[in-house]
Amino acid sequence: MNLEGTIAHGAAQDLLNVVPTSAVLGAEIRGIDLKSLDNAQFEAFRRAWHQHEVLLVRGQTLSDQDLVAFSRRFGDLDWAPVQETGRRFVEGLPEIYIVSNVKVNGEPIGSLGSGEAVWHTDMSYLDVPPMASMLYALEIPPAGGNTSFCSMYAVYDALPAELRQRIATLKIKHDGTYNSGGYLRQGVTATNDPRTSPGAVHPLVCTHPDTGRQMLYLGRRRNAYLLGLELSESEALLNELWQYAERPEFSWEHVWQVGDLVMWDNRCTMHRRDPFDDTARRIMHRTQIKGSARPV
Ligand SMILES: [Fe+2]
DSSP states (O other), X not given: OXXXXXXXXXXXXXXXXXXXXXXXXXXXXXXXXXXXOOHHHHHHHHHHXXXXXXXXXXXXXXXXXXXXXXXXXXXOBOOOOOOXXXXXXXXTBTTOEEEEOOEETTEESSEETTSOEEEEOTTTTSSSOOSEEEXXXXXXXXXXXXXXXXXXXXXXXXXXXXXXXXXXXXXXXXXXXXXXXXXXXXXXOOOOOTTTSOEEEEESEEEOTTTOOEEEOOOBSTTXXXXXXXXXXXXXXXXHHHHHHTOGGGEEEEOOOTTOEXXXXXXXXXXXXXXXXXXXXXXXXXXXXXXXXXXX
């Protein structure tokens, strides 16, 4: 743990009830209403978020406007990506992205359906990806649809020194062809060649701009490509790195309840979602806070 984290923990604990999970990342903040955090509590919340990477707050009653207002306290928001239906966003609320399998008149109201969403970082196919995502649970299925988060600090720390040395200066292309549910993004031509697929190039090892900690930046597996390597070398090295990233000891699994707000650091974590029964309803609303700079 770095110094900032140590100090932040003490200060955050004085102002907020921070209950860490038993995993390497994640904490629940108890006893607060996100609609009425004062400035000191808000700063403590931000510090706890830097330290724990993912925060959970249960029992919230947030309108879309409340969700946008709380998200904006962290910075400017990204507009939601185009939904799989081609619709851009909720009428009048360009910041809200709907993650849902629910259909109205045969048309999905949101994205990602009910299947598995594979490990990924949100929108890392952009030059400046969002720094944070917030997901608020409005309806959840009786079983399934859990979301897991993994710490890319912990994954990096676990790499053998030899491997860390081998990847220290590599750059990785983060694919922009498919979303985490495997759906083709709007306006993109399908391709399965990682060398030519559209996307953004980032360093494979990045330094977190707020905590100063180093992390592995994988984004997602499909169509990822390590620049300057033969495709077969790139595939082999990525597979080796993903074996670390997918180890259960680096992740925390969240079982949703209605009224849960989860905020994750989109720079140092990845997340995935379990499938669930498509006849059940799951509705989540998401916002994203703009990143301040390209990953370095
Ligand atoms: Fe996501």
